[in-house]
Amino acid sequence: MLKIPMNEIASRIVALQFLLVKNGVDAAIIRQNADLYYFTGTVQDGHLVVPASGQPVFLVKRDVVRAEEQSPLRPVVPLKSLKDLAPAVFDACGGASPGKIGLELDVLPANIFFYYDEKIFPRQQVVDVSGWIRQVRMIKSPWEIEMMRKAEAISRQVADAVPGLLREGMTELELSIELESVARRAGHLGMLRFRAFNMEMYFGHILSGAEAAVSSYIDAPTGGEGPSPAFGQGSSEKKIRAGEIVSVDIMVNYHGYLNDQTRNYCIGPPPPELRDAYGFVREIHGRFKKLARPGTVTGELYEEVWQWVKETRWADFFMGSGDTRVSFIGHGLGLEVDEFPFIAQGHKVVLQEGMTLAFEPKFIIPGVGITGLENTYLVTAMGLESLNTAGEELMIL
Amino acid sequence: MLKIPMNEIASRIVALQFLLVKNGVDAAIIRQNADLYYFTGTVQDGHLVVPASGQPVFLVKRDVVRAEEQSPLRPVVPLKSLKDLAPAVFDACGGASPGKIGLELDVLPANIFFYYDEKIFPRQQVVDVSGWIRQVRMIKSPWEIEMMRKAEAISRQVADAVPGLLREGMTELELSIELESVARRAGHLGMLRFRAFNMEMYFGHILSGAEAAVSSYIDAPTGGEGPSPAFGQGSSEKKIRAGEIVSVDIMVNYHGYLNDQTRNYCIGPPPPELRDAYGFVREIHGRFKKLARPGTVTGELYEEVWQWVKETRWADFFMGSGDTRVSFIGHGLGLEVDEFPFIAQGHKVVLQEGMTLAFEPKFIIPGVGITGLENTYLVTAMGLESLNTAGEELMIL
Incomplete structure (x- = not known):
């Protein structure tokens, strides 16, 4: 052991x-x-x-x-x-x-x-x-980063399993249950620990179609209808249809250490609006990886990303829409889902080598759907290194 | 919905x-x-x-x-x-x-x-x-009891699935993952809510053999090695062998409402000591169901059950052994795993119709293994009614 x-x-x-x-x-x-x-x-x-x-x-x-x-x-x-x-x-x-x-x-x-x-x-x-x-x-040792890489290996297996499991007409919950099994067999402990009061999650948010664009009590850009009013987040009985973005946002736990990953899939051609927004999401990641170097300040990084978004037609849909928008674009993680630092409005933490954070720019477009890409990043002297190795393209099945 | x-x-x-x-x-x-x-x-x-x-x-x-x-x-x-x-x-x-x-x-x-x-x-x-x-x-309405009966229907499906899934040489974790899938497909929400600080659980404790007799940080009679020091309870990578008691203690959640159930299985003949102890566990349930009527006091019920146990050769192993013994034999449940009333030392709650509680007399015998039976009971005017319908015999496979 x-x-x-x-x-x-x-x-x-x-x-x-x-x-x-x-x-x-x-x-x-x-x-x-x-x-x-x-x-x-x-x-x-x-x-x-x-x-x-x-x-x-x-x-x-x-x-x-x-x-x-x-x-x-x-x-x-x-x-x-x-x-x-x-x-x-x-x-x-x-x-x-x-x-x-x-x-x-x-x-x-x-x-x-x-x-x-x-x-x-x-x-x-x-x-x-x-x-x-x-x-x-907040500062991870090389040993901890090694553990987080092993957590990523589980996420990678889940991402690789999606194309073989996703079928038109299956429910979000059915897909989620299959993917949970993949993760558990690969070493995912199951339990996810949060620090904040009332925060809870079970495996992640596997959401599809226009119905995905619904917020919840959880402080996360995506919510989802969930299986019940008793647990109103994540996958529901909704059936997955062709032509819908399926957002697979998972959180896995390897001996306590977490990996957070979001990938997008679509059976057949995706809605052009979301395809284009996803292209921009990838651009955000590319720019942010270079920008977020040791010495930069989390609140300033937050404002900078928002500047990029404000110049696009999707500004109203970034990280939620209307009153349900969340106040962060990334969060530290390690043993808990909600560790320091947060890439959030007004935060003054200075990035240092050895920090790890899940960066998750996402667009939630009411009536259309959601799209976003999320990697768990390590702060290095050269900028961010993604711990996530699964392909980042929107995968058309 | x-x-x-x-x-x-x-x-x-x-x-x-x-x-x-x-x-x-x-x-x-x-x-x-x-x-x-x-x-x-x-x-x-x-x-x-x-x-x-x-x-x-x-x-x-x-x-x-x-x-x-x-x-x-x-x-x-x-x-x-x-x-x-x-x-x-x-x-x-x-x-x-x-x-x-x-x-x-x-x-x-x-x-x-x-x-x-x-x-x-x-x-x-x-x-x-x-x-x-x-x-x-603490007092459940008829509507809530109906919800808890629906939760039980999930537990029943899990119990019924065990004989088809349990194989010699599979690990506890493999069995647990399969049974989780059965429960999830039958409507189990996944999330389990506790009220007490630091309490947490994932699906339950599927434990086998002598190795099962290990306590944990969780305030429960059984602990189990667990998959990791990060989460040291429940199933581990231990292989299930013939001739071992496999204790399948699960907690399922139907629209927020819980059912808690423990059943025992064995591939081939069980260890005689545990078989006999299990016979006594069933006798405890039979006597307790009649004893625990409205108007009885939880702490007195606790003492009474202990009197029965003290007359047997297993007294040292009831609800844990040595310093790791827990101070209760049953716990209320509904939306949370740890509701009132507790059948616990010194407690003064008077049983009333409409209360629900998981009653779980268990023997934890170091070097030998564990055995116990757990039902979720409803307090009625006539005594306890078991919400659990799965057969209570020690099932030999």
């Missing part, structure tokens, strides 16, 4: 400790599954205590044995009761009573925060460390 | 309003996906404002059109900015400035709570209404 190497874990913890020291926080306590996996190499019911300096301690309720097997971190200490948490944190801080404790306040539910704040650390100031955690996680 | 009927929505809101009045809360603001679906009939990026008396208002950022199509509630009001939230809430409260506003503090992240508490409602007291929401949701 895969193990995250010790040097990975060590450098991640050192990066977080640097930010703790810089911001005067005595210790961070990490609870959330994706963060635990990142900093320990395993997902257990546990608390990882990272003091600003010195050795971290992994306190585990369940399962201690598995934590020891999967995580290179030591010590792993059984935590039978939350009563034992504060003393363990104080110990990790060198025995002194710390003044400032950091928690992941962007994901910890309010009631759990109250319990930590009032019952466990009544004399400490509890602050939010989630921004710094996300900052550390 | 399915719509939740108006009379359903109306009676749910009245039930919540009763509890708001009783507890002196002026209005509840509902944000979380499962709660929104329950009280509005749709999942949108919205705020449902339920005043203690008078008409609720559904404020929607995205998608307003879909909210109006899917929800029978009126008015649906576009909410462009959170600045407009407080005035809308005050309006819904009859124009008066309310003193106490209720939020779902068990699921709302701390940072979002701070924003509501400090920026939007600085002069109101913000209290937790999640307990009352869960109390209302």
Whole structure:
């Protein structure tokens, strides 16, 4: 079974400790599954205590044995009761009573925060460390990039499988179920982790025809009718017809690491409007790959792309239409779908080598359909390198 | 497309309003996906404002059109900015400035709570209404029970498919992927919603042999190695051998409503120890169905079942072993996997007609394997009625 190497874990913890020291926080306590996996190499019911300096301690309720097997971190200490948490944190801080404790306040539910704040650390100031955690996680190591390339190999298999599976008259859901199976057999874990409240997804958005141009509660440029009001996004029972763009937007998970990919297919000739818009989407990618170099600012990149779009006849349909437009064109990803950086209005993050982001310029034209291309990109000194290797042409079947 | 009927929505809101009045809360603001679906009939990026008396208002950022199509509630009001939230809430409260506003503090992240508490409602007291929401949701209407029966029809198809799909030498993951496909084609939405922080699942736990007896971070009697340290629960690459119990524990979702089912299979004769333990598991179900009548108390039911178990040679292996034992034998379910009531130590909920719960006595015997039977039950005046119709015998293939 895969193990995250010790040097990975060590450098991640050192990066977080640097930010703790810089911001005067005595210790961070990490609870959330994706963060635990990142900093320990395993997902257990546990608390990882990272003091600003010195050795971290992994306190585990369940399962201690598995934590020891999967995580290179030591010590792993059984935590039978939350009563034992504060003393363990104080110990990790060198025995002194710390003044400032950091928690992941962007994901910890309010009631759990109250319990930590009032019952466990009544004399400490509890602050939010989630921004710094996300900052550390934003820069991927070569090992992580290798994992993301392996995730891409799954996406590639899905893209390659579409021509053999797509048939006129099948429903979007039928195609989606077949493609899910391909992905799962190729190693896709199934689970997709989001950081933001209420965000959820199942495999992706396989959408077709004019009906695809419907937005949803999900903060994504495409929504889709979905299979139910209980889950109103993604594929529905709609039948796929010839002459429709079929947008296959998938998210796959290889040992926690994600790949996000959108490709377009059509049985027979596509609608000229969407074919032309897709040609422009490819042009956007070509220009953006050169533009988005280390040192550029995410909000400025966003404005620049919008300048290109405003000169076309599709400006009203970029990233949604009307009130349903989303405020980003790309999003970081790694262990979660919604990592830093966002290529979004007003954002001030400076691109650095080692960042990864899904760039997804898309046009949503009511009454006509949707088209877009999405790759997961790595920021390199030379600009963006696409991790996605599947052909980018609009594939006519 | 399915719509939740108006009379359903109306009676749910009245039930919540009763509890708001009783507890002196002026209005509840509902944000979380499962709660929104329950009280509005749709999942949108919205705020449902339920005043203690008078008409609720559904404020929607995205998608307003879909909210109006899917929800029978009126008015649906576009909410462009959170600045407009407080005035809308005050309006819904009859124009008066309310003193106490209720939020779902068990699921709302701390940072979002701070924003509501400090920026939007600085002069109101913000209290937790999640307990009352869960109390209302705990009692299922005949319409909801009908939905849960339809979910069961999917589980039944999965159970019926196992004998045709299970082959010696296939991996747990291969079987799981095949069964997922069966469930998805039969209408399973895929997504599974949990209420508790960090809880997550993908389809279920298909586990086999001695290796199955490993616990995980998930608060469930069975864990399983899982496909990765990134997702250490459920099926793994382990090959299924003859003479092993294969435990097929699945969770399916029909238009939001869940069914939870565990059935046991074996290629050839099963290990005698597990066969005998499974016989006792069936006996527990038989006794529990009669015992768990309206008026009984969940914590007392828990103790009673434990009394039965303590008289057997398997007491050390019930619901886990050693430190990894879970503290419940059953859990409510409906739109979420972890609803009220829990058949758990010290719980004081009194069973009522219309409650639904997954009852899952299981033995986890290290070095030997696992066995258990799980049905989703409805509490009726006569005791428990199983919604699950798949045969309960240990199926020898």
